[in-house]
Amino acid sequence: KKMSEAITLRLKHGSDMHTISIHPNSTLLDLRxxxxxxxxxxxxxxxxxxxxxxxxxxxxxxxxxxxNRSALVLIGSSQSDVEQLAATAERIAAEPEIPDDEDPDAIxxxxxxxxxxxxxxxxxxxDDPIPDTQISK
Numbered sequence: 001k002k003m004s005e006a007i008t009l010r011l012k013h014g015s016d017m018h019t020i021s022i023h024p025n026s027t028l029l030d031l032r033x034x035x036x037x038x039x040x041x042x043x044x045x046x047x048x049x050x051x052x053x054x055x056x057x058x059x060x061x062x063x064x065x066x067x068n069r070s071a072l073v074l075i076g077s078s079q080s081d082v083e084q085l086a087a088t089a090e091r092i093a094a095e096p097e098i099p100d101d102e103d104p105d106a107i108x109x110x111x112x113x114x115x116x117x118x119x120x121x122x123x124x125x126x127d128d129p130i131p132d133t134q135i136s137k
Contacts, residue, residue, distance in 0.1 A: 006021045006022055006023050006024075007021070007022060007023070007024050007061070007066075007067065007068040007069075007070075008020070008021050008068055008069060009021075009022065009031075009066065009068075009069070009070050009071075009072055010069065010070070010071045010072065011035065011038075011039075011071075011072045011073075011074055012071070012072070012073045012074065013039050013041070013073075013074040013076075016039075018038050018039065020034050020035065020038070022034055022061065023061075024060065024061050024062045024066075024067075025060050025061070025062060026060065026061055027057060027058055027059060027060055027061075028048075028054055028055075028056060028057045028058070028059055028060075028061070028064060029043070029057040029058065031048070031061060031066075032046050032048070032057070035048070035074060039074060039076075039078060040078040040079050040080060041074065041076040041077065041078050041079070042076075042079055042082075045076045045077060045082070046074060046075075046076045047074070047075040047076055048072055048073070048074055048075075049072065049073040049074075049075065050064075050066065050070060050071070050072050050073075054066075054072075
């Protein structure tokens with residue numbers, strides 16, 4: 001096999017399997033960019049494992065002993081996952097909190113998402129908490 005040929009790497013990311021074709025003289029940073037292109041995981045957020053975490057962005061794949069058909073594991077969240085998490089965190093931060101010292105009777109429950117449950121009131125006696133199940137006596 002000539003050194004000028006690209007090698008094929010297998011990359012597992014979560015439950016996804018990807019194949020990457022890359023030149024063995026590429027650096028780890030080049031690999032990170034190639035991984036970003038297919039997974040949308042930003043290079044700075046990537047942890048690439050081959051038994052242990054790969055370090056040294058300026059090292060070539062050959063120096064890192066990555067050969068054709070090497071199996072790598074990527075740990076990292078895609079940009080969209082990160083943005084979704086940030087949005088969720090902001091939304092949670094914006095929700096009103098019930099202060100511990102507040103008189104529970106003075107709380108305006110319309111402010112809180114539990115209102116739907118409270119509106120239903122206590123369950124009726126005889127209501128089956130798990131409908132459609134037979135309890136053998």
